[in-house]
Amino acid sequence: MPALTRNKKKGAKPQTPPTKQVTKSKTPPSKPQISTLKKGAKSLKKPPLKKQKKEVVEEAPLEDDEVSDDASIDAESEELDESDDGEKGSNGLFYNDDEEENEDDDDDEMTLGDDFLEGSGDEDDEDEEEEEEEGPSDVDSDSDSDGDDLVRKSDAIDRKLAKEKEDADAEQQETNKQDETEHDAFRLPTEEELEEEARGPPDLPLLKTRIEDLVRALKNFKALRPTGARRKDCVEQLKADLGSYYGYNSFLIGTLIEMFPPGELMELIEAFEKQRPTSIRTNTLKTRRRDLADVLLNRGVNLDPLSKWSKVGLVVYDSQVPIGATPEYLAGYYMLQGASSLLPVMALAPRENERIVDVAAAPGGKTTYIAALMKNTGLIYANEMKVPRLKSLTANLHRMGVTNTIVCNYDGRELPKVLGQNTVDRVLLDAPCSGTGVISKDESVKITKTADEIKKFAHLQKQLILAAIDMVDANSKTGGYIVYSTCSLMVAENEAVIDYALKKRDVKLVTCGLDFGRKGFIRYREHRFQLSLDKTRRFYPHVHNMDGFFVAKLKKMSNMKQSSEEDDEAGETVEQAEVSDDDDDDDEAGETVELAEVSDDDEAEAIEELEKPEEAIEELEKPKEAKENKEEERLAKSKKKKKSKKRKKSTSNVEEPPKVRKQKKKRSEWKKEIAQAREEKRIAMREKAKEKQ
Amino acid sequence: MRPLDETETTVVFEKLFKFVGNNLKKIVENPSDEGPESTPGSYCFRLQKNRVYYVSEALVKRATNISRKNLVSLGTCIGKYTHAGSFHLTIMSLNILAANAKHKVWLKPTSEMSFLYGNHVLKGGLGRITDSIVPGDGVVVFSMSDVPLGFGIAAKSTQDCRKLDPNGIVVLHQADIGEYLRDEDEL
Numbered sequence: 001m002p003a004l005t006r007n008k009k010k011g012a013k014p015q016t017p018p019t020k021q022v023t024k025s026k027t028p029p030s031k032p033q034i035s036t037l038k039k040g041a042k043s044l045k046k047p048p049l050k051k052q053k054k055e056v057v058e059e060a061p062l063e064d065d066e067v068s069d070d071a072s073i074d075a076e077s078e079e080l081d082e083s084d085d086g087e088k089g090s091n092g093l094f095y096n097d098d099e100e101e102n103e104d105d106d107d108d109e110m111t112l113g114d115d116f117l118e119g120s121g122d123e124d125d126e127d128e129e130e131e132e133e134e135g136p137s138d139v140d141s142d143s144d145s146d147g148d149d150l151v152r153k154s155d156a157i158d159r160k161l162a163k164e165k166e167d168a169d170a171e172q173q174e175t176n177k178q179d180e181t182e183h184d185a186f187r188l189p190t191e192e193e194l195e196e197e198a199r200g201p202p203d204l205p206l207l208k209t210r211i212e213d214l215v216r217a218l219k220n221f222k223a224l225r226p227t228g229a230r231r232k233d234c235v236e237q238l239k240a241d242l243g244s245y246y247g248y249n250s251f252l253i254g255t256l257i258e259m260f261p262p263g264e265l266m267e268l269i270e271a272f273e274k275q276r277p278t279s280i281r282t283n284t285l286k287t288r289r290r291d292l293a294d295v296l297l298n299r300g301v302n303l304d305p306l307s308k309w310s311k312v313g314l315v316v317y318d319s320q321v322p323i324g325a326t327p328e329y330l331a332g333y334y335m336l337q338g339a340s341s342l343l344p345v346m347a348l349a350p351r352e353n354e355r356i357v358d359v360a361a362a363p364g365g366k367t368t369y370i371a372a373l374m375k376n377t378g379l380i381y382a383n384e385m386k387v388p389r390l391k392s393l394t395a396n397l398h399r400m401g402v403t404n405t406i407v408c409n410y411d412g413r414e415l416p417k418v419l420g421q422n423t424v425d426r427v428l429l430d431a432p433c434s435g436t437g438v439i440s441k442d443e444s445v446k447i448t449k450t451a452d453e454i455k456k457f458a459h460l461q462k463q464l465i466l467a468a469i470d471m472v473d474a475n476s477k478t479g480g481y482i483v484y485s486t487c488s489l490m491v492a493e494n495e496a497v498i499d500y501a502l503k504k505r506d507v508k509l510v511t512c513g514l515d516f517g518r519k520g521f522i523r524y525r526e527h528r529f530q531l532s533l534d535k536t537r538r539f540y541p542h543v544h545n546m547d548g549f550f551v552a553k554l555k556k557m558s559n560m561k562q563s564s565e566e567d568d569e570a571g572e573t574v575e576q577a578e579v580s581d582d583d584d585d586d587d588e589a590g591e592t593v594e595l596a597e598v599s600d601d602d603e604a605e606a607i608e609e610l611e612k613p614e615e616a617i618e619e620l621e622k623p624k625e626a627k628e629n630k631e632e633e634r635l636a637k638s639k640k641k642k643k644s645k646k647r648k649k650s651t652s653n654v655e656e657p658p659k660v661r662k663q664k665k666k667r668s669e670w671k672k673e674i675a676q677a678r679e680e681k682r683i684a685m686r687e688k689a690k691e692k693q
Numbered sequence: 694m695r696p697l698d699e700t701e702t703t704v705v706f707e708k709l710f711k712f713v714g715n716n717l718k719k720i721v722e723n724p725s726d727e728g729p730e731s732t733p734g735s736y737c738f739r740l741q742k743n744r745v746y747y748v749s750e751a752l753v754k755r756a757t758n759i760s761r762k763n764l765v766s767l768g769t770c771i772g773k774y775t776h777a778g779s780f781h782l783t784i785m786s787l788n789i790l791a792a793n794a795k796h797k798v799w800l801k802p803t804s805e806m807s808f809l810y811g812n813h814v815l816k817g818g819l820g821r822i823t824d825s826i827v828p829g830d831g832v833v834v835f836s837m838s839d840v841p842l843g844f845g846i847a848a849k850s851t852q853d854c855r856k857l858d859p860n861g862i863v864v865l866h867q868a869d870i871g872e873y874l875r876d877e878d879e880l
Contacts (some may be wrong), residue, residue, distance in 0.1 A: 164819070176847070266706070266765050296839070324874075325874060327805055327806075327809060327836055327842060327870070330842075330870035330871060330874065331840045331842070331870055353729055353730070353731055354729065376726060376727065377726045377728075379728055379729055379751070384765075391878055391880070393765075393876060394765060394770070395880050397766070398770065398785040398788075398880070399870070401788050403727060403748075403768055404726075404728075404752070405766075405768075406725040406752055406755065406766075406767040407764075407767065408759045408763050408764055408765060409763045409765050410763055418759060418760075418763075419758065420758070421740060537814050540844075623858055642699055
């Protein structure tokens, strides 16, 4: 019998635990008969559960099906109980030993087990706890519970051991608690406390410690979370505290929190509080870096080469004379210039005899660097929109001995009209921006910049970058490059602008030629940019010890502007998606579905009529169109006119319509849905047409 | 932007001649590297909003599509017409003057800064001086390390300078590179 049951048991046991409990509660009527057996099973099993849990499976089969079922449940729940209760360990040990002896011979063990098991003290407790109905059988078992002295002795020893263990556990827990309380010394302030704080002037030391605590907690939120606080609450509190401690407005600090993990955020904010080292750029038109360094050293200026990536930069540690007013400075031997503003020019890599446009040139640091790299050959259009800044631009150009520039005063967006499209080799667009990367230079950025302002800048930047791209000649022998840079950290002003340009013009990103700096974001919150955006470079004050900066280098592939209609749609979706993703997308989708249906009919016609001569088609189209559309699309008539024009073009070129359709499908998933809808509609239309015929 | 007419040309050339003498010919005929063409062009003088520019012809050609109102500067500005109608060389012409100067003085390091603040050159600050200067000649002022600092008009001849007392004026100040800082707005 045992052998049989064992097999059954093995099959059943692992799967059934949850259902067993149900059966257990249903089975009480049969209990009196099996009670003894059952107890045996339980107590047999307990020991292995406690000390040798893995053997449970092998022990279990000893019982009848029903019994073993029940027992196994009990055993499982006991496992939990026992591990908590030290007292019950005694039986465990005892039976454990017993078991080890008999492990090999299951049959024997079973009989033995039955005898012994009748009276195990702890079994009663457990039964009482778990199955009240078993009460009567418990009484029996109690009387049996006093066994040999051995049992008692081992009992005592077990208790002792268990108690020791318990003590140790308790101690451990206590120390753990202490650790926790050390970390957990802070909690989020209640609303009342916050109100209280708001009344008085900010308590800076308190804020500082709270910021530190919050940052530490956020770094490892699982372990160190303040009791009862959600992560969101912590972030909100951190935002408020950082705002009031460092004087940021809520928008800016919110964006920074979104961009950086808490630890890095603190580094960044601290870096914004410090000045960046003063750096100067040697004017290679007039002198060499070594000569300049010698002269300045003699004047008591303590300086060093900037870093290995620049051959013209020097960093100034301290100086006995004002570094911006030495005779050498006035003679144009060097330019005071942040290290970060060398980067876009290095990325631009101008060559001699090229035509170059600097769209936003003042105060001329980058322009003079370009001229120096070109050795005063070629031609630079230095444009600046703001009249007051023109003075410093021309002064700097003359001081540095630059002779190859034409300084003009236009809005950058008008430049393609003025200078002509596709006429220059390279364009440097150091776009006007919010300046969130140069907070250490200009603290007012902390308070003045708002989401609206960022949006305005982003809009201007998008216009400017398109204008910049339009000026470049893709067929230029040496050039065809656009470098876009800002001193902002905002994604909306950087990656989003480049992404927009990639969609609107036939350009691609190329590596900047700068072997350091962080890669640009490909994914940022709700934005998903093109993968090539990892070729752009970001520079941070806390990482690279220069102002926050962004550089991207584009190569213009062809002078073609992408087909206008597709383009406009793309542009709209991009812009709107930035404002709020879901809603606008839906609307957009709705609109385009309409449009697509209209155009689809046209295309279908076009395909049908492809075999006919082109001239004939044009004549035929108008009446046909009128017939078909009267029923459905009176509203869409104005749209249709445009489309019909487009169709004429497409009919003239046999291969175009399918191409266009493919592109649309690629764009995103809802386009696919539209395509399906079209297909259905097309079929319907054809059927209609047949019927008519 | 337009070429200089005859009277203007004579005025400008006379001024330049004071400083560079016969090197004026070199200035006018100097081949220019500017412009996208690889073959060197030549320089010319252009008047734009009361200012005279010394600029490569290649640049002039390409500046034509920029409207007069929006064209701020091109090439090198060498001087301006004042309201009274006289022509002044400005500090921006220093590069051209220094490269072709006929008469030069070198200042001691101690008096460099004094000159850069707009003071005249005194005998005490004089380090070196070229020969054969006559009063009224244009003189380019250098530091002892040959950094051009400005220019002015000789007040004394070279011979007279030798006997002059240390506070005597040698060169009357006309322009110095300190103006880039002091008068950036008026350049």
